[in-house]
Amino acid sequence: MSMRSWGKSKGDRSQKAKQELSSPILERLAEMKVSGRLDDTIEAIEEAMQDDFDFVVRRFKAFGRFPAALLFLTSMTDQNAINQELMKPLMHKSSDLADAEIDSGQLHDMILNETLYHSNVGTECQLDVLVQGILRGESVLVVNELNTSFIVRTCHVDRRAIDQPATEQVIRGPREGFIEMLETNISLIRYRLQTPELKVRSMTIGRRSKSLVAVCFMEGVANPELLEEVERRLSVIDIDAVLDSGYLEQFIEDNHYSPFPQVQYTERPDKVAANLLEGRIAILVSGSPLALIVPAVFNQFYQTVEDYTERFLLMSAIRVARFIALVFSLVFPALYVSIISFNPELIPTEFAVAVAGGRAGVPFPAVIEVLIIEISMEVLREATIRLPQQVGGALSIVGVLVVGQAAVAAGFASPITVVIIALTTIGSFATPAYNAALALRLLRFPLIVMAGIFGLYGVMIGFILIANHLLSLKSFGVPYLAPLVPGSFQGMKDLVVRAPLSWMSERPSFLYPKDKARLSDAAMEEMKKQPHNALDPMNLNDQPKES
Amino acid sequence: MANIRQITAIQSSAVLASTIIGVGVLALPLFAVKAADAGAPLVTLLGMALGYIGLYLITLLGIRFPNQSIVQYSEDIIGRWLAWVGSVAMIAFFAVITALGAREFGEVVVTSVLKNTPLEVTVVVMLALATISSRVNVTTFAYIHNFYFPLLLGPGFLIVALSMKNADMINLQPVWGNDPSGMVPGILTVAALFQGSFVMTLVIPAMRRPDRALQASFWGIFIAGSLYVSIVVAAVGVFGSEEIKHLLWPTLELAKATTLPANVLERLDAAFLAVWVTAVFTTLLSTNYLTIRMTTELFRLKDHNLFATFLLPVIFVMALIPKNIFQMYAVIERVGRIGLAITIAYPGLLFVVALIRKKRGKRPNENAMEPAR
Numbered sequence: 064m065s066m067r068s069w070g071k072s073k074g075d076r077s078q079k080a081k082q083e084l085s086s087p088i089l090e091r092l093a094e095m096k097v098s099g100r101l102d103d104t105i106e107a108i109e110e111a112m113q114d115d116f117d118f119v120v121r122r123f124k125a126f127g128r129f130p131a132a133l134l135f136l137t138s139m140t141d142q143n144a145i146n147q148e149l150m151k152p153l154m155h156k157s158s159d160l161a162d163a164e165i166d167s168g169q170l171h172d173m174i175l176n177e178t179l180y181h182s183n184v185g186t187e188c189q190l191d192v193l194v195q196g197i198l199r200g201e202s203v204l205v206v207n208e209l210n211t212s213f214i215v216r217t218c219h220v221d222r223r224a225i226d227q228p229a230t231e232q233v234i235r236g237p238r239e240g241f242i243e244m245l246e247t248n249i250s251l252i253r254y255r256l257q258t259p260e261l262k263v264r265s266m267t268i269g270r271r272s273k274s275l276v277a278v279c280f281m282e283g284v285a286n287p288e289l290l291e292e293v294e295r296r297l298s299v300i301d302i303d304a305v306l307d308s309g310y311l312e313q314f315i316e317d318n319h320y321s322p323f324p325q326v327q328y329t330e331r332p333d334k335v336a337a338n339l340l341e342g343r344i345a346i347l348v349s350g351s352p353l354a355l356i357v358p359a360v361f362n363q364f365y366q367t368v369e370d371y372t373e374r375f376l377l378m379s380a381i382r383v384a385r386f387i388a389l390v391f392s393l394v395f396p397a398l399y400v401s402i403i404s405f406n407p408e409l410i411p412t413e414f415a416v417a418v419a420g421g422r423a424g425v426p427f428p429a430v431i432e433v434l435i436i437e438i439s440m441e442v443l444r445e446a447t448i449r450l451p452q453q454v455g456g457a458l459s460i461v462g463v464l465v466v467g468q469a470a471v472a473a474g475f476a477s478p479i480t481v482v483i484i485a486l487t488t489i490g491s492f493a494t495p496a497y498n499a500a501l502a503l504r505l506l507r508f509p510l511i512v513m514a515g516i517f518g519l520y521g522v523m524i525g526f527i528l529i530a531n532h533l534l535s536l537k538s539f540g541v542p543y544l545a546p547l548v549p550g551s552f553q554g555m556k557d558l559v560v561r562a563p564l565s566w567m568s569e570r571p572s573f574l575y576p577k578d579k580a581r582l583s584d585a586a587m588e589e590m591k592k593q594p595h596n597a598l599d600p601m602n603l604n605d606q607p608k609e610s
Numbered sequence: 611m612a613n614i615r616q617i618t619a620i621q622s623s624a625v626l627a628s629t630i631i632g633v634g635v636l637a638l639p640l641f642a643v644k645a646a647d648a649g650a651p652l653v654t655l656l657g658m659a660l661g662y663i664g665l666y667l668i669t670l671l672g673i674r675f676p677n678q679s680i681v682q683y684s685e686d687i688i689g690r691w692l693a694w695v696g697s698v699a700m701i702a703f704f705a706v707i708t709a710l711g712a713r714e715f716g717e718v719v720v721t722s723v724l725k726n727t728p729l730e731v732t733v734v735v736m737l738a739l740a741t742i743s744s745r746v747n748v749t750t751f752a753y754i755h756n757f758y759f760p761l762l763l764g765p766g767f768l769i770v771a772l773s774m775k776n777a778d779m780i781n782l783q784p785v786w787g788n789d790p791s792g793m794v795p796g797i798l799t800v801a802a803l804f805q806g807s808f809v810m811t812l813v814i815p816a817m818r819r820p821d822r823a824l825q826a827s828f829w830g831i832f833i834a835g836s837l838y839v840s841i842v843v844a845a846v847g848v849f850g851s852e853e854i855k856h857l858l859w860p861t862l863e864l865a866k867a868t869t870l871p872a873n874v875l876e877r878l879d880a881a882f883l884a885v886w887v888t889a890v891f892t893t894l895l896s897t898n899y900l901t902i903r904m905t906t907e908l909f910r911l912k913d914h915n916l917f918a919t920f921l922l923p924v925i926f927v928m929a930l931i932p933k934n935i936f937q938m939y940a941v942i943e944r945v946g947r948i949g950l951a952i953t954i955a956y957p958g959l960l961f962v963v964a965l966i967r968k969k970r971g972k973r974p975n976e977n978a979m980e981p982a983r
Contacts, residue, residue, distance in 0.1 A: 405723065406880040411873050517727070517735070519884035520719055524739055527891055531743045534753045548753045549621065 086271060092191040099167075101130050101207035104190070108134055108203075111194050118197070125178075127156040129170060130207040134193075139200030141219035148180040149202060149215060167208045174206065174213065183216035195273070222247065228330040230497060233369040240330045245275055245349035251332035252279060256339065260284070266297060268311070268348075272304035276311065279335070279345040286342060286575045289539060293344050293357060308351040315346075315357065317537055322505055324498040325538040327359040334368050342576035358539035358574070362547070362558055364499035365389050370561045379560035385493055386559055392491035393503045393529075396433050397510035397522045399483045403429040405518030417479075424474035430515030436476050436484045437511065439466075441504075444488065545573040565590050615815075617752045619822040622813045624759040625752055625896070626665075626830025629806035631762050631837060632893030633715045636886075637939070638803065638838060639845035639860035645796020647851035649787025654842045656793070657800025658835035662828075664954035665807040667961050669827045672814035674964060675971030680811040680957070681907040683971060687964045696956055697908045700808075701901055703945070703952050705921070707805065708897040709928035710942050712736045715890045717935050718859060723880055733929050740894040741922045744902055745915045748816040751899060758888045765885045766837045769861075769878070770844045772868040777847030802946025803838070805953045807831060809896045812903055858935070898925070 088111050097104050105120055112118040117138040125131040133149060153174070165173070175184065187193055188211045193203050200218025225247070228240030241248045249263055260282045268276050276297060280290055296315040305311060308328060316325040329335060330352050335345045338356045346355040365385045370378045403422070407415050425432055443462040447455050467485075470476045487507070494500035506529055513521035536543035546554020551572050556562035568582040596602065617625075642650035642657075668680070675683035680700070684693035716733035724732065743754065787793070807830070814823050845860045848867060854860045865882035875881055902921060906914040932938035964970075 408877050409875050409880055411876050517732075518723060519880055520723060520732070520887060523884045523887035524735060527739060527888060528742070530757060531746075531754055534757055535746050535750045542753060544753070544757065548757045549616075549618065550756065 089191045089194060092194055093189070095190040097188045097190065097193070097205065097210055097212050099208045099210055101132060101205055104205050104212070105132055105134070107190055108194060108197070111190075112197065121150070123150070123154055125153050125174070125206060127154075132205050133202055134197060134205065135202040135217065136197055136200060139198075139220060140202060140217045144181070144217050144219070145202055149204065149217070152178045152180055153204075167210075170206065171209055171211065174204070179204075179213065179215065181215050181217070185214045186211045187214055188212065199273075220244070225251070231329060231331050231334070231367070231495065233367065233372075235372045236368050237331070237333045239332055241332060241347075241352040241354060243350050243352055245277060245347055248332070248347050248352075248354070249277060249279070252335055252339075252345070255332060255336040256281070261339070264294070266294075268297065268300050268302070269305040270301070270303050272306065272350075274305040275349040276305070277347045279339060279347065281339050281342070284340065284342045284570070284576050284578050285344055286577060289342075289358070289574070290344060292539060293346070297346070305348055306350065308346065308348045308353045308355050311346060311348060312355055315355075317539065321532065321536060322502040323361070323533065323536060323543070324364070324496070324502065325359055325536065325543070327356040327363050327496065328353045328498070329356060330354070331368060337368065337371070340581075341570050342574040358541045360538065360541055360545050360573070361499075361533060361543050364496035365494055366557075366561075367495045371564070375561050375563045379562075382561055383559060385495070388490035388493035389500075389503065392487050392494065392500065393507055394510060394522065394526065395487045395490065396437060396483055396507060397514040397525070398519075399480070400429045400433050400511055401514040401518040401522050404515065418477070421477035421479050425477050426474075428515070429480075430511060432476055432480055433484070433511055434508070436470070436480055437487075437508070440484055440488050541573050546571065549573075615818050616749055617813060617816045618818055619826040621752045621756045622810070622817055622823065622826040623830040623833065625755040625809060625813055626807055626827060627833040628755045628759045628762055628889070628892040629809045629896035630661075630804055630831065630834035630893075631766070631889050632803075632806065633711055633718065633886075633890045634803040635766070635838065635841060635889070636718060636859040636861045637714075638800070639842050639854050639864075640857065641799045642796060642842050643846065643851045643854040643860075645792045645799065646787030646790060648782055648784055648846065649790065649793065650846050650851065650854075651782065651839055651843045652785055652787070653793060653796040654800050654839050655835070656797045658804060658831065658838065660797055660801035660950075660954075661804025661807060661835075662831050664801075664950075664957065665804070665810060665827050665831055666824075667954065667957040668808060668810050669814070669823050671957055671961055671964065672811055673820055673823055674969075676817075676820035676973070677815055677971055679815055679903070679907055680960075681904050683964075683969075684960055686971075687960050687967065687969050694908070696960075697904060699952055700956070701904050701908065703949055704808070704897045704901040704904070705925055706928060706945055707949065708737075708740070708894055708901060709925045710932075710938070710945060711890065711894050711897065712740075712925070713929040713932065713938055714942065715887075716929070717938065718862070718883065721935075722859075722862060723883055730930065734926055736890065736894060737898075737922055737926055737929070739891055740898045741918050743891075743895050744899045744918045748812060751895070752813065752816070754895065755892055758892050761885060762889045762892070763833070763837065765882055766841065766889075769865050769868055769882060770837075770840045772870070773844045773848050773864050776867065777844060778850070779847065781847050781850040782843065798950060799943055799946060800838075801954075802943075802949055804831065804834070805946070805949050806893055806896055808953050809900055812900060 092107065092111055095107055105122075109118075109120065115136070117136050119135055119137055121133040123131060123133070131153070133145070135145065171186075175186070187196070193212055193214065196214045197203055200220065202215045202217045204213040204215065206212075222244045223242055225239050225242055227238050231240075239251055241251065253261065253263075258281075262280055262282050264278045264280075266276050266278070267273050278290075278293060278297065293315070297311065300311065300314045302310065302314075312324075312326045312328065313319070318325060327338075335354050335356065339345055343356050343358065346357070366382065370382055402409055403418065407418070410418070422429070427435070443459070443466075446462070447459050450458055463485075467481050471478045471481055491500045491504045494503070510522060510525045513525040515521075517524065533543050534548060542549060545551070547558060553567075553569050554571055554573065556566050557571075565582065565587060568587060569579050570576040570581055572579075638654070639650060642653045646653050671680070671683065675686070678686075681693070681697045684696055687693070688696070712733045715736055716729050719732045720727060720729050746754070807827070810823070810827055810830075814820050817823060817826075841861055841864070845854060845864050848864060849857065849860065857863050862879055862883065866877060866879040868878055869876070870878065898918075898921070902914045902918050905911075905921075906917060911917060932941050
């Protein structure tokens, strides 16, 4: 199903779905407004919030004479701020107010302009908005005889500290990772890109979770068409809750049935900043430490941020190694199976004899043997991830060393099979993007089966099928294998090797950025000049002579 | 999204070259040697020249009618019913070519690698692969060729380079062969191997700049032709013309005779054949795609995907008609001759009529290609 028709059918249904998905309590409140009577308002809100033990209604007399109440959730608010910035000034009895006649308009202005010591205050009369505000952790101040209420942003939720990214570690580069709080995550991006061109648009997705989604882009760099499409795809999502950015990813990707990820995720703010500067768009969701980056192309999945911070020659070599690991993790076991069972004449005779010797006691054909070991390897891998850390180390030693050794000793598998599978597994861990590694690891199983049936011929057929699928994939209109196919010489500089930064003076052309130049011509000129030898002894003639 | 013309000249060269390079390479030295023993490289070169004439005519026609494929503009040129006959002939021819290509490679695989596998299985696997991959638009079709293009040239030239050390120059002399009388049929046979270049008629309506199609077609056929000539040179140089006459697939024997330095792989033939799957695949994809697209255009169908599936069993049955390898090669030779009339004489006729009637297509417009899916 194409994206377009999918979006359309979604839109048609949204009218009917409204009743099914939305919260009935809020809907009941939607028609009600704050009346001048304090008790009515409190009663309505209390009815909505009944059974919530952390909901507090604090009644008091503002300025000693006007009945008022402050409503908030203790679990979501900063008690100290409420005491100091709201309650204290409101309950302060001013002597010159004691007898003065104050009408409701004056009272409203006085509270808003003179009393509330808080920077973020809004006024609202719609009851459902007030309740939503309370649920977000805001405090609502209701005053008798006033037709509007005040919403003060006092929310405070405990957050974990900014930490090293657990899944994308680098040796050289920033050490910060995103956390679950959206504001913190945006601040991490903002202080890296302190320019007014960095724009953050927000929307709320999820009928019950009301998750705040932020779309970050660089104005004047990101293509407006792309931005429009991203916002369109996001706006048609109608789901009860967005618990992680992964939910959004599955709605906005182009091909829902492909094993390959068409959206990149990262927990590194510096990676998001770099991608924004290339003309991509980042999507962040409150409650998720992973930002989504669109559009994604295949070569991003074996690149790391470190490639750009370390010297280009070394990182190019490492990137090639990573690429080889990626290819290995896909085809290595399949090649092994096909050579062993169909074309042993390909490998040198001495080695073929060794392989045959190792396999002498193994009762199964090579395919079965490899499949068994592969599957047990996957089980081990999954077990090590799920286990508590204290046991994980023990399991990996028992699983990998003891079981592997014992399997060979028992004549269950040949030692070379174990070596091949181990190399493959390690190769798949060398791929920086977990989701891409997962896709390739999954596809290796059909390849092994093909190798078992048709040998090298089958491996090639499988490879062609995978490659054709990759070639027909698109992420937001960008061909998935860009810049290899369709070829772009500028893009090739950052494909398998990483060229010096001075060579890559343009942003990737397949993203059609508005502003192409990345590096000023003057800086390029300067790099081409002979370096000035500041400490050349010939130039430093007024140096004191050593005697 | 996909209805803009976005195939570049380089991509169209890649499409041409990877379409031309196919399973025919395996038997090519045998054809050439049979025609003019030591003059085989010359025969190949002349065959390539003849193939280029056909391609040149198609390209000229394509530039003249940059928004239409041959099925569409032939109706403008010679009238609907005559063109219908021509188009049906072309469709039938490329369906047969697809069937024979799959059969030929199936025979190669069954004979040399998978000795216990039934021929039907290898044939149907190749055809299914081509059918599944045909369900794409022209842009992706060009991407597929572009992607595999280096994979074809690399191993081909590697085999040539590695085997050259065993070659003897005396085997290649005299350059015109001992008996030049067989030259002409030889040239025709070799030129038939270049018939895949007809795919250019599909590519031009999707090219970003159709005026560069001539350059693209020259480079495409030059790259494919130079691989052909160097393989013939290497095969004749290593084995000598008399020996080749006893070999069924001299190129495969060439791969068998070469070893990689440092003895990484003891023998190269199975690996070469594995890589050659991609070459055969791209050729089958092109001919299959041509058949399907021309049919959809002829019957003015909206979508070619469904038709691709229906065509598969027809082509499969056709592939199984020849009784054995020798009958198959006889059929290939005969079909190739007929094909020359279709791929060279018919476009030539169209071109002449177009010149006389002063027919000309509209200027290239942005939305000429197929509608977006």
